Amino acid sequence: MSGLRTLYDKVFDDHVVFNDGKSTTLYIDRHLVHEVTSPQAFEGLRNANRSVRRPDCTLATVDHNVPTSSRKSYKNVSSFIEEEDSRLQCATLEDNIKAFNLTYFGLGDDRQGIVHVIGPEQGFTLPGTTVVCGDSHTSTHGAFGALAFGIGTSEVEHVLATQTIITKKSKNMKIQIDGPLQPGVTSKDAILHAIGKIGTAGGTGCVIEFCGSTVRSWSMEARMSVCNMSIEGGARAGMIAPDEITFEYLKNKPLAPKVDSPEWEAAIRYWKGLKTDPGAHFDIEVYIDSKDIAPTVSWGTSPQDVVAISGKVPDPNDYEDAAKRAGIERALEYMGLEANTPMEEIQIDKVFIGSCTNSRIEDLRAAARIVKGKKIAANVKRAMVVPGSGLIKKKAEAEGLDQIFSEAGFEWREAGCSMCLGMNPDILSPKERCASTSNRNFEGRQGAGGRTHLMSPVMAAAAGITGYLTDIRKLDGFDASAAPPDKPQVSVGSDHEQDAATNQDYDDKTSDIPTGENLHAEGGSGGSGGSAAGFAPFTVLKGVVAPLARANVDTDAIIPKQYLKTIKRTGLGVALFDQWRYLPNTNREENPEFVLNQEPYRNAKTLVVTGPNFGCGSSREHAPWALLDFGIKCIIAPSFADIFFNNTFKNGMLPIPIDDQSVIERIAALAADKKEIEVDLINQEIKTEDGEVISKFEVEEFRKHCLVNGLDDIGLTMQHEDKIVRYETKRSEIYPWLEGTGYMAKYRKGPVKVEAVKVPQAGRRGGKLDW
Numbered sequence: 193m194s195g196l197r198t199l200y201d202k203v204f205d206d207h208v209v210f211n212d213g214k215s216t217t218l219y220i221d222r223h224l225v226h227e228v229t230s231p232q233a234f235e236g237l238r239n240a241n242r243s244v245r246r247p248d249c250t251l252a253t254v255d256h257n258v259p260t261s262s263r264k265s266y267k268n269v270s271s272f273i274e275e276e277d278s279r280l281q282c283a284t285l286e287d288n289i290k291a292f293n294l295t296y297f298g299l300g301d302d303r304q305g306i307v308h309v310i311g312p313e314q315g316f317t318l319p320g321t322t323v324v325c326g327d328s329h330t331s332t333h334g335a336f337g338a339l340a341f342g343i344g345t346s347e348v349e350h351v352l353a354t355q356t357i358i359t360k361k362s363k364n365m366k367i368q369i370d371g372p373l374q375p376g377v378t379s380k381d382a383i384l385h386a387i388g389k390i391g392t393a394g395g396t397g398c399v400i401e402f403c404g405s406t407v408r409s410w411s412m413e414a415r416m417s418v419c420n421m422s423i424e425g426g427a428r429a430g431m432i433a434p435d436e437i438t439f440e441y442l443k444n445k446p447l448a449p450k451v452d453s454p455e456w457e458a459a460i461r462y463w464k465g466l467k468t469d470p471g472a473h474f475d476i477e478v479y480i481d482s483k484d485i486a487p488t489v490s491w492g493t494s495p496q497d498v499v500a501i502s503g504k505v506p507d508p509n510d511y512e513d514a515a516k517r518a519g520i521e522r523a524l525e526y527m528g529l530e531a532n533t534p535m536e537e538i539q540i541d542k543v544f545i546g547s548c549t550n551s552r553i554e555d556l557r558a559a560a561r562i563v564k565g566k567k568i569a570a571n572v573k574r575a576m577v578v579p580g581s582g583l584i585k586k587k588a589e590a591e592g593l594d595q596i597f598s599e600a601g602f603e604w605r606e607a608g609c610s611m612c613l614g615m616n617p618d619i620l621s622p623k624e625r626c627a628s629t630s631n632r633n634f635e636g637r638q639g640a641g642g643r644t645h646l647m648s649p650v651m652a653a654a655a656g657i658t659g660y661l662t663d664i665r666k667l668d669g670f671d672a673s674a675a676p677p678d679k680p681q682v683s684v685g686s687d688h689e690q691d692a693a694t695n696q697d698y699d700d701k702t703s704d705i706p707t708g709e710n711l712h713a714e715g716g717s718g719g720s721g722g723s724a725a726g727f728a729p730f731t732v733l734k735g736v737v738a739p740l741a742r743a744n745v746d747t748d749a750i751i752p753k754q755y756l757k758t759i760k761r762t763g764l765g766v767a768l769f770d771q772w773r774y775l776p777n778t779n780r781e782e783n784p785e786f787v788l789n790q791e792p793y794r795n796a797k798t799l800v801v802t803g804p805n806f807g808c809g810s811s812r813e814h815a816p817w818a819l820l821d822f823g824i825k826c827i828i829a830p831s832f833a834d835i836f837f838n839n840t841f842k843n844g845m846l847p848i849p850i851d852d853q854s855v856i857e858r859i860a861a862l863a864a865d866k867k868e869i870e871v872d873l874i875n876q877e878i879k880t881e882d883g884e885v886i887s888k889f890e891v892e893e894f895r896k897h898c899l900v901n902g903l904d905d906i907g908l909t910m911q912h913e914d915k916i917v918r919y920e921t922k923r924s925e926i927y928p929w930l931e932g933t934g935y936m937a938k939y940r941k942g943p944v945k946v947e948a949v950k951v952p953q954a955g956r957r958g959g960k961l962d963w
């Protein structure tokens with residue numbers, strides 16, 4: 193070991209609560225919570241009689257399910273949200289934040305917005321912190337030099353209860369981008385270009401540090417767009433070393449330390465050390481010359497399917513690899529595109545400017561500059577602008593951006609995730625084509641059968657004006673010198689300074705929240721009664737194995753968004769692979785071609801996937817819940833996306849990555865022959881029906897131990913209460929600005945730090961704790 197450390201190494205090291213040689217327990221500074229991935233976690237806490245350890249370090253909002261229609265007559269969630277499941281999920285969050293004494297920005301509050309927009313906007317996200325959320329795009333916060341990553345619902349419960357997470361060190365990856373960007377090219381183009389280069393599995397197992405002169409020149413908004421999409425590159429997190437631009441952005445943010453206070457000075461001293469030591473080792477290095485980045489758009493159904501706007505739709509015949517060819521053919525069919533069509537000849541139906549990638553003030557300003565004085569094309573049925581937060585909306589209105597958009601024919605909406613994933617009323621109809629500033633173009637992402645083309649805000653704005661995917665550089669009146677892209681557009685504090693001024697103000701804003709009467713005494717808010725606490729031990733699994741010949745199977749495909757509105761963990765098997773399992777335009781008539789609709793695979797206990805990167809995309813733990821509910825406990829694949837991989841273990845399931853493709857093919861052949869296989873976790877072997885060992889496999893010792901014994905890792909962590917307290921004491925001394933003092937001073941009447949639960953829960957239901 194050279195002793196030289198990367199930015200990631202430094203932040204990781206500073207958060208180690210303990211390392212027992214098998215896994216590392218990391219302290220979490222900031223926990224963001226939203227309505228989709230939290231109900232089951234709160235239910236688990238309630239079932240185990242646990243409290244939230246650090247309400248002062250936890251911030252909740254509603255974003256995914258909320259309608260983006262006018263809130264002029266908004267009174268409360270129950271009367272405002274029409275769709276029943278969405279309403280229940282939002283109401284459940286409100287019940288939970290009352291019951292657990294958490295800070296919450298609801299629909300009546302200007303500070304409400306997409307969770308990854310409001311954290312930075314409030315100064316909740318700070319350099320050098322660990323930030324988690326039950327959401328894959330938590331990587332956004334890495335733009336501040338934070339170690340920020342998405343987690344599943346079981347881990348949400350773990351963090352709520354212990355303020356820690358059990359983890360394993362990732363590899364270090366560097367993406368260096370140098371030189372000034374060309375006119376019309378933005379950081380969104382840079383990240384789309386980078387993902388096209390490395391692929392959606394390129395960053396698997398890694399934390400990416402983005403560096404180089406191009407990155408240094410970017411504003412915080414531009415940096416957030418890039419770190420946001422690290423997850424689309426397969427990485428656990430993306431990070432950018434903090435610098436003067438970061439510090440400037442944080443000045444006067446409500447929850448950042450007060451400028452010029454001793455805390456601010458101490459924080460700046462610490463933050464300035466948060467950079468990679470020259471000569472520190474990276475496992476993977478990627479270099480990009482900014483001259484090679486053009487305005488970039490996606491053509492297919494994966495974020496790696498990108499091309500310069502001046503390019504053409506790819507031709508499957510140009511690819512020798514049969515699997516690759518089949519993948520492109522499938523994507524073209526879904527997207528309704530002909531090979532070799534120039535991208536600029538693709539006509540669109542809708543435009544969406546929003547999402548946690550591109551809904552910040554700078555994005556809206558850039559798009560407004562393009563549409564100013566113009567009108568959307570006649571073929572554009574709908575064009576929407578959805579600010580990332582209520583405060584951004586206000587700011588934009590103060591600058592007259594809403595007028596510019598409205599005059600051009602765009603709808604000016606209220607804050608939320610909106611059409612990024614259509615869990616709310618904003619969706620595409622089947623076959624509608626959308627120019628979108630969001631981050632995922634998976635099948636059905638913006639609505640069943642909808643077709644998404646990812647791009648930057650200026651490109652989406654230009655598409656709205658012409659009605660076609662458009663090269664921004666050719667748009668009438670495009671002024672290449674208007675905003676030199678290599679000059680940082682620094683957003684200073686006053687941009688987002690607005691805040692609830694007094695306790696009374698805060699109380700008024702939250703007075704519409706119910707008081708917890710919806711909470712049931714048993715089983716939480718109508719949940720399944722299930723919990724992450726303990727599961728059936730996994731030792732040997734023998735049974736039918738179903739073959740699935742696909743690569744990059746995303747969690748939207750495993751279970752689409754409409755099923756995420758549940759507050760339970762159970763009953764999701766019926767929705768597993770929904771789009772592939774049922775014929776379109778039928779009343780859930782089974783597609784006989786799909787493997788899980790065939791005998792004997794309906795009873796499969798194991799899935800063998802022949803392509804890599806299974807479970808990529810969102811952090812939804814609903815994906816393993818759906819598999820488990822269907823009966824699948826083990827998945828064998830060449831590789832897995834990190835968050836999905838974690839989530840399976842938390843549910844007593846075993847994912848087995850096998851990089852020898854011949855072994856995968858052999859198991860797939862046995863599966864095709866309807867033969868059973870045996871997965872022996874104790875001996876770490878996969879065997880034929882006759883007991884012949886097909887392959888050995890690796891599994892982390894700690895995870896194996898938990899699986900074999902059906903252990904609840906929250907209980908295990910709570911046994912180390914003394915170490916957590918020791919870490920917290922040290923943290924208060926060295927990093928006093930992390931205590932959540934902003935909330936204490938402004939919004940709270942009582943103390944915010946509740947005492948941790950003193951009596952550790954048993955690690956195994958009814959069993960002996962032996963770890």
Ligand SMILES: CC(C)[C@H](C(=O)O)[C@@H](O)C(=O)O
Binds near residue numbers: 229328756809811
């Ligand atoms: C709902 C949530 C689990 C999901 C995510 O983790 O990314 C969502 O935000 C998405 O973008 O698909």
Ligand code: SF4
Binds near residue numbers: 308329548608631
């Ligand atoms: S990716 Fe879309 S759905 Fe997910 S958090 Fe961001 S805006 Fe919301």
